[in-house]
């Protein structure tokens with residue numbers, strides 16, 4: 339249920355029982371109530387004087403005068419004060435009476451009437467009422483008991499006003515706390531998001547979007563451990579683009595970049611979700627192929643790679659070295675990388691020798 343759907347009395351959890359308890363707390367008896375009720379005609383006769391004098395005294399205090407602000411507000415307040423004085427001597431201090439007192443605390447908090455100003459106003463009002471009672475009730479015993487009853491009722495009222503005033507303060511603090519909790523939560527989420535972005539950035543090669551070499555050894559170590567537990571083979575492929583320097587020198591560095599990006603995309607497309615693709619650096623790439631033997635790596639993976647190259651860019655020449663480790667004995671990550679690199683280099687040399695031989699043959703045939 340929304341706060342605005344509850345009355346102030348409900349919000350403050352003040353029941354008939356609670357009102358009776360509070361009356362008991364101040365020894366506000368039915369005899370007191372009777373005495374106040376009996377004084378009603380006397381107060382009614384003097385009400386204009388009481389309210390007028392009350393505001394004369396109140397507006398002499400600069401702080402209060404400033405708070406009241408203008409003649410219309412003063413008139414509205416005087417009207418409310420008149421009603422309060424009448425209520426004080428109504429003899430009816432029920433739920434509605436309590437609700438009106440509770441509302442005062444709320445309004446005071448809202449418009450910034452400090453407790454000291456409220457208490458001084460109550461003191462002024464009580465002095466004026468006491469004066470009227472003293473001047474007009476001849477019977478000494480009745481006069482003393484009426485003054486006493488009025489004092490008890492005004493204390494009863496003050497507690498109600500303070501209850502809502504304090505509750506308003508607490509609510510304000512709770513709202514601020516909620517706001518700052520929300521702010522802290524938002525901040526935490528932003529930091530988490532930013533940390534994730536930074537982590538992804540720290541793991542990614544900016545040109546190709548593949549993983550960078552920083553995490554190669556760690557990834558390889560955990561893949562090898564998992565493979566060891568499951569007795570599965572792992573293949574490691576080391577790839578180097580051929581003659582990238584020539585491309586850079588003849589077509590420009592940007593063309594070289596395009597080749598690297600295109601090749602990285604090709605690797606990504608042909609790899610499975612469980613494969614990890616790295617740009618090792620420069621024009622070198624590595625792929626970890628878990629649960630894959632070298633026959634599959636060469637017959638299936640390499641074939642898919644070549645098909646995709648054909649499909650995408652036509653031609654890019656590369657050298658590749660694929661080393662299988664496991665499922666029984668496993669090389670350590672450094673050795674695996676080293677062997678794959680060696681094999682790639684050997685294949686590159688072989689290809690160069692083959693190319694040179696075919697160029698010599700071509701030249702001879704031309705002659």
Ligand SMILES: Nc1nc2c(ncn2[C@@H]2O[C@H](COP(=O)(O)OP(=O)(O)OP(=O)(O)O)[C@@H](O)[C@H]2O)c(=O)[nH]1
Pocket residue numbers: 545578579580581582583584586590591592593594595598619620621686
């Ligand atoms: N465009 C471009 N070129 C790069 C980048 N990183 C490295 N290179 C170039 O790639 C070339 C790699 O050199 P090598 O692998 O020694 O030589 P290569 O020309 O590929 O010849 P082989 O490897 O012997 O086939 C160098 O010329 C580097 O400048 C890059 O991010 N962008």
